[in-house]
Amino acid sequence: MIALDRQWLKAHPLPPLDPDTDKNERGRVFIVGGSAFVPGALRLTGEAALRAGAGKLQFGTVSEAALLLGMSVPEAGVVGLASNKDGEIAASAADQVIEHASSCNALVLGPGMRGSDECSALVSRVVEALPATVAIILDAGAIAAAASCRDLLRARSGALILTPHHGEMAALSGLDVEQISEDCEAAARQVAKDLNAVVALKAATTVITSPAGECLQFDGGTPALATGGSGDVLAGIVGGLAARGAGPLVATAWSVWAHGKAGEDLARELGGPGLLSRDLLPRLPKLLNSA
Template identity: 35%
Template sequence: MPHTKDDLPDALYSAAQVRALDASLIAAGTPGFELMQRAARATWRALVRHWPTANELSVVTGHGNNAGDGYLIAVLARRAGWHVRVLAVGDPKRLQGDAVLAHAEAVAEGVAVQAWSSQSGLRGVVVDAMLGTGLTGDVREPYAGVIAAINASGLPVAAVDIPSGLCADTGRILGSAVRADLTVTFIGLKLGLFTGDAADVVGEWVFNDLQASPESFNGVDISARLLTADNVPRLASRAPTAHKGKFGHVLLIGGDRGFGGAILLSAQTALRSGAGMVSVSTRSEHVPAALARIPEAMVVGTSSANQLMGLLEKVSVLVVGPGLGQASWGRSLLSAAANAPLAQVWDADALNLLAEGQVSLPGDCVITPHPGEAARLLGLSTAEVQADRPAAAHALSKKYTAVVVLKGAGSLIASPDGRLAVCDQGHPAMATAGLGDVLAGLLGALLAQGMNAFDAACLGVWLHAGAGAQEGKSGRGLAASDLIPAIRQLLEEQAPCLK
């Protein structure tokens, strides 16, 4: 059954898990060559829909099953009257199993098959059927040179199952990767198609389950869940007799000198996302600006941790870190927060101070690192975090016994119990300051309204990314505060306040 991005299933798998699914289909009676034919037909149909006026195809193959798909796509194109040729990067003599049958069918059909060379020249639509999901190490020659030639050609590109060079498990580009305009993937969605570098190389989505029955998936673990409008957690509607005391009291701590705007963005978001009451603890000189911007909030000028103690007894959720700084003022406030038995969200400088080991994370906490902060928390480089974002998210969750939001393209939400969720929404216009402060305030509001940490993180990330995608349509110049009304609107659409 074909799927578009709007109706993708939400189960995400590793490459090994998809191979297990493939094996289960074959064991259940579907021949492997039949699955290869289904994959080729699915790709051909998607290709024709995407480029309805095209009539020429250059199929670039390796020597695995991905190449078998490519040979069969070439057969379908030739039967449709297209000009088609296969440029074999992998020697056809190295083909095995069903791919041998596919090659033989292409030859019997009269498809021109020639060895790739730098003089080959690409024409028409390029079909990438080279490396597939089995790739683990960096792309080597001759494939690296072929990938460079495809990317430099300026021609439309369709990738079979996954763009060559993209890791199916991590979303990392393994040295180099084909930049596809269309990716047609099969049987089960791969986790690596939704995080890391994937968004730069995948293009438009089509998924086809190759007629796999639901029973075929029994007993096969998943790696993660893709957050969608259908499966994201929901806030309960409110009774007509609702009052502010039922929806939590969020205290936001931060805003050292020079960073006052960060805590105000968080506080404004918490207010607009449904928290019953909002308080802000910040530098005294920021109080007038805070009251002018958010008169609904209770703003307390705080010069020392001692002044927090009374407030900590009255609130239900803490958001700590936006604009906190790493000087003695921020350190003392963070220390006080760490000892409070409250649900908490830690962001920004709270995470940098946590990485120093001078404070311990309390229980029932959500942390929201970007890759650089995650690297400091794990004692790794940022490149190492980005090389395997799912592993980094799991490692952070285990190390700190917290729900982790690893921000970035394809944000990941990891729970200490092993659950992992992925959000593939967003927009490049979101690459601007203050977006993390907005997310922290949103998460605090959701916790205050009674959501558990993992559900709050999943819903918050999905709302934040969805609002960014919506506001990003206007292009560059997106301000963090632009997201706040959009988040409120999406939250109401997703979970109406009143039944």
């Protein structure tokens, strides 16, 4: 296992930006998720994608939250999606998601969503239909749904990235949380190979693995990052960097590092826990532009 540090980052830089680039060339990202219960989750993910350098942002969320989300992130376009009786995105919204995501460089699917049969149907339909040119990042509820569409994920030729915590990894791997904690590397390698995906297994020490067997370990970060919305921010950074053209392993590694370092810096200033996930966002550009 290789340490994820500044030395690794310098050896694996982010794609440079041409001085004459425009917002479309900087990458388009579509972020789908949220629910009636957590209508603001996508704000964190979307701003993180823009702070990571993506040029254009669109949201897809339940119709009842779409207007407020659009007003809170004026830089983004918003698509209202059908919801079910539980206030979650309905499976019938899959065609809308596919239509909008197909013209983007990256799709982040899952923040603010809960895993369910309907979520599984949505994820399956989207994964099957999206062209390989669109990088797919699965987070939160979409990760739980991924366990039911392994064959579709495995067959996908485009970039696929998953960002599970230990509970979500248990659903993906068939292992229990204790087994995963005992050997995070083995669990992450297993799922990365099985699903042909880059996997970032989130914990105090985050392990990142690729289908080819590459394995990175990030020991930074802080317990202060164990707070609501932290994972939504991480997923957005990954989506933003993938939209800019970074490969799946590079996009994931840089995101984990910047997210962890931003948390470390804030915790140091605060003297411990108490940071809000939104506090991470203004810190991201300097970290991503200076490593």
